[in-house]
Amino acid sequence: MTSNNGTRNRGRKVAVIGSGSWGTTFAKVLSDAGCEVTVWARRPEIASEIQVAKRNSQYLPGINLPKTLKATDDLATALKGARLVFLAVPSQTLRQNLLDLEPFLDRRSVLVSLVKGVEQTTTMRMSEVIIDTLDIGPERVGVISGPNIALEIAKEQPTGAVASCVDLQVAQEIATSCSAPYFRTYVNTDVVGTELGGVLKNLIALAIGIVDGVGYGENTKAAIITRGLAEMTEFAVASGADPVTLSGLAGLGDLIATCQSPLSRNNTAGRLIGQGYSQEETREQMQQTAEGITSVPPVLELAHERGIVMPIVEQVQMVLSGTMAPKNLGPHLATEDDVPRPELRLGVPQPGVGSAL
Secondary structure, eight states, X not given: OOOTTHHHHTTOEEEEEOOSHHHHHHHHHHHHTTOEEEEEOSSHHHHHIIIIISOOTTTSTTOOOOTTOEEXXXXXXXXXXXXXXXXXXXXXXXXXXXXXXXXXXXXXXXXXXXXXXXXXXXXXXXXXXXXXXXXXXXXXXXXXXXXXXXXHHHTTOOEEEEEEOSSHHHHHHHHHHTOBTTEEEEEESOHHHHHHHHHHHHHHHHHHHHHHHHTOOHHHHXXXXXXXXXXXXXXXXXXXXXXXHHTSIIIIIHHHHHHHOXXXXXXXXXXXXXXXXXXXXXXXXXXXXXXXXXXXXXXXXHHHHHTOOOHHHHHHHHHHHTSSOGGGTTTTTTOSSSSOOOSOOSSOOOSOTTOOO
């Protein structure tokens, strides 16, 4: 299946670094949009299976990949001639991956993060890690985010996403490259908001998973999603984001998908923790990275620096550290104290307790 963008993307060489479920799925999207795609896999056996059998049975069982999709375990081969380089590796290994690929990178290439996390050691967003590591300008760095459950997209179930770059033309180029019949890509220049939506929703999805594991119902989950969106928006706006971004696909859209899908890694991790499993046992059961768990401490560190109160995320941290029982996360729902508060405060002076933005 090829999109109407197929003609516009003909001859467009792109690389995807990372062959997990999301990297492989996104390589499929790019192929279906008409790009010439090479995916890089760290493990030779995965590269070989994608290249020869057009399958990635470990991460996308039952999915047939496009015949045109190429795969390699050699970075130089993957990056040769690639104008757009999509990064789909774990957040905590991104910096090392960038150092590994730097010698083979075309100096005009645009790096596009598909990673929804924060670097623990620096509290940097992924676009900041790219700029810092490669010493390139922000106009060469893009981000894609949205309600992107990999297996559903691999099955060509329709969804949307947002491509963001400080240079709108670059954002449009990124969006065109990955606009397939089942994957509609919008654009904005709010990299901060687009990226933080993808990071912060993982933390709320952990909370949803925890209360689901405990056995709480839809009221509790709806309240946590709504209050979670308020926390996400306050944090993002304090970081320089446009609040509108958080009500779009990269914020609310991604939050809904991640909180309600049994395919969500963060939801699954939270549910196991809510059922009493330790973090170590949860990791062993899942055999995949739940980015939310590694993002909780750096996000709270940044929140404290910016004077943002995030009760739900604080409570997730308490559950993860063992200082709060999972069943207590719901009853403590998003209140710093017993004083009634407005629903949302975005740095605007509140004339009275009864007003809410």
